[in-house]
Amino acid sequence: MPGAYDQSQEDLAGLLGDAPSFRTRQVWDGLYRRVLRPSEMTDLPLALRDLLDAALPPALEPVAERSSDDDQTTKWSFRLHDGAVVETVLMHYPDRSTVCVSSQAGCAMACSFCATGQSGFRRHLTSGEILEQVAVAVRAARPRRLSNIVFMGMGEPLANFDNLWPAIERIHDDFGLGARSMTVSTVGIIPGIRRLTAAPLPVGLAVSLHAATEELRNELVPINKRYPIPALMEACVDYRAETGRRVSFEWAMIDGINDDDRQAEELARLATGVRAHVNLIPLNPTPGYPVRGTPRARIEEFRSILEQRGTTVTIRSTRGSDIDAACGQLAATATATATATATPVVLREP
Ligand code: SAH
Numbered sequence: 229m230p231g232a233y234d235q236s237q238e239d240l241a242g243l244l245g246d247a248p249s250f251r252t253r254q255v256w257d258g259l260y261r262r263v264l265r266p267s268e269m270t271d272l273p274l275a276l277r278d279l280l281d282a283a284l285p286p287a288l289e290p291v292a293e294r295s296s297d298d299d300q301t302t303k304w305s306f307r308l309h310d311g312a313v314v315e316t317v318l319m320h321y322p323d324r325s326t327v328c329v330s331s332q333a334g335c336a337m338a339c340s341f342c343a344t345g346q347s348g349f350r351r352h353l354t355s356g357e358i359l360e361q362v363a364v365a366v367r368a369a370r371p372r373r374l375s376n377i378v379f380m381g382m383g384e385p386l387a388n389f390d391n392l393w394p395a396i397e398r399i400h401d402d403f404g405l406g407a408r409s410m411t412v413s414t415v416g417i418i419p420g421i422r423r424l425t426a427a428p429l430p431v432g433l434a435v436s437l438h439a440a441t442e443e444l445r446n447e448l449v450p451i452n453k454r455y456p457i458p459a460l461m462e463a464c465v466d467y468r469a470e471t472g473r474r475v476s477f478e479w480a481m482i483d484g485i486n487d488d489d490r491q492a493e494e495l496a497r498l499a500t501g502v503r504a505h506v507n508l509i510p511l512n513p514t515p516g517y518p519v520r521g522t523p524r525a526r527i528e529e530f531r532s533i534l535e536q537r538g539t540t541v542t543i544r545s546t547r548g549s550d551i552d553a554a555c556g557q558l559a560a561t562a563t564a565t566a567t568a569t570a571t572p573v574v575l576r577e578p
Contacts, residue, residue, distance in 0.1 A: 231287025232259055232266065232280075233363065233398075234356025243283055247276060255280065260402035263366045287360050288314075294551040302368060303553035305560045308333065308357060312350045313560035314382055316361040317553045318368055326376040327365035329358060330558065331392055332383025337415045339436075339449050341480060343552075343559035344382045346516035352388040358395040362403060377405060380413040380434070382558045386420025393427060400429055407431050413478065418455045421463040430471035434507070435464060437477040439486050440494030448486065457498070464502045476505040480556065481522035481530065483511070492530050496537035506534055509544045512554040 235243070241252045251272065258269040266272075266280035288306035291313065295302045300320045307313050312333035319326050335342070336349035361381075366374045377399060379385040385392045392412070399405050411432035414420060424433065439445035445452040452460075464475045477499060481487050499506050508531060511521030522530070531541045546554045 231354075231356045231360055232284040233287065233359035234354050235284065243280065244276065251276065256402070259363070260398070261404070263363050263403075287354075287357050288364065294553070296548050296551045296553070301548040301551070301553060303548055303551050304364065306361070306364075308353075310351075314353065314357070314361075315553070315558040315560045316364065316381060317548060317558075318365045318374075319547050320369070320372060324375040325365075325369045325372050326378060327362060327369075327374060328378050328381045329361040329365075330381035330383050331358060331379055331385040331388050333560075335383045336387065337384050337449070337451055339415065339438075339556075341448065341482060341511065341514060341517045341519070342556040343514040343516070344556070346514060347559045352391055353383070355391045355395040355398070358391065359398055359403075362399060366403070375405075376409045376411075378411045378413065378434075380411070380555070382560065384415055384417065385412050386414045386417040386424065389420050389423050393423075396427075396429060396431060408473075415449055415451050416455050416460045417451070418459055418463045421460075421467055425463070425467045425470045430473050432473055432476070433464070433467050433471075434476045434478055435460065435504075437495070437498070438479055438482075440491050440498055444486060444491070448482075461498060461502055464504065468502065474505055475502055476507050477502075478507050478509060480509045480511050481527050483520040483522045483526075485519060487522040487526055487530055489533060492533035493537070496534050496539050499534070499539040500537065504539075506539055506541045507544055508541060509555050510546050512546060512549050512557050514556060514559070 237252055237256055240255050244251050254271060258264045266277055266284060269277055287308065291305040291307050293302060293304050302318045304316045305313055314330040314333050316330060317328040330353060332352050333350035334348050335344045337345055339345040362377060396410060399410065400407060407429040411434050412424060413434040413436060415436050438448050442456055445457060468475055495506065508527055510527065527543060531543065534541045548554050
């Protein structure tokens with residue numbers, strides 16, 4: 229069953245039948261400008277509200293909601309109409325509020341250290357299922373304004389380009405966020421990067437690199453065998469040239485695996501070639517990968533090696549790791565299927 233955010237304006241007009249045509253505009257504004265549920269659109273006659281409510285039930289049924297970091301981080305698990313489960317994370321910072329949205333239920337990329345990758349692929353999300361995650365975040369963020377969207381939740385967004393792109397357009401045109409406020413993160417699907425390069429909105433591009441040599445990257449990020457590093461770097465150079473947007477490289481710091489001097493030097497070389505920014509992510513623990521994260525002191529050394537070679541580096545804060553909401557920890561299939569009940573369970577951290 230399609231959700232409200234899978235409807236085009238024409239679909240809505242069809243649903244509203246004989247109602248005057250300005251009602252379609254009203255419902256659209258209700259969904260995107262005011263971000264209301266149909267039952268809350270009190271400027272509509274009750275009969276229309278009831279009709280919409282029945283025809284367009286939420287596509288996302290909350291299964292669990294958990295908060296941490298002094299309520300500055302919230303993670304939701306949502307069950308979809310077919311029982312698939314996805315997770316969404318909202319993070320407040322002093323200067324911005326960012327939602328991390330899922331683009332697929334599960335993921336087919338099978339990166340060894342990523343919990344989503346360990347759980348396998350279930351299906352692509354529809355544009356509406358992506359958009360409804362944004363709507364939930366807009367509502368939950370109030371009175372603050374949701375300012376940023378990162379496609380860094382479950383799934384590989386560029387493997388679902390056909391549903392991702394319409395969602396990005398709607399976030400831009402209808403929710404009213406700028407292209408600069410959105411970042412698509414990819415494991416390095418080159419045809420997807422090419423399509424993004426040709427697309428009209430210059431969103432940010434983050435590439436999950438994690439290894440700077442073919443041998444190691446083949447191991448950590450298996451899709452590297454299909455899209456090897458030199459071709460990936462070429463796609464990044466072109467992305468920057470065409471869109472004017474700086475590319476960033478994501479690098480989960482894994483103790484004794486990708487944190488040696490050689491990797492740092494090779495990474496600096498790649499980053500220089502693309503003029504990319506490097507984002508170091510302390511490894512978050514996942515059940516299927518019994519390897520430790522790099523100790524903090526070594527992360528700092530790794531950072532210095534990059535900086536000495538002229539690369540700009542940030543170290544990502546690990547939000548929500550205590551509620552399995554941090555990078556690479558989203559793995560709703562296992563946990564939420566077990567907790568799924570007829571009534572939504574709302575968990576709150578003390
Ligand atoms: N498939 C896309 C979107 C997922 S984004 C991509 O790979 O970019 C999630 C980010 O968290 C990616 O950079 C991913 O590589 C990283 N990540 C995955 N597992 C992690 C872990 N256990 N610790 C830290 N970062 C992890």
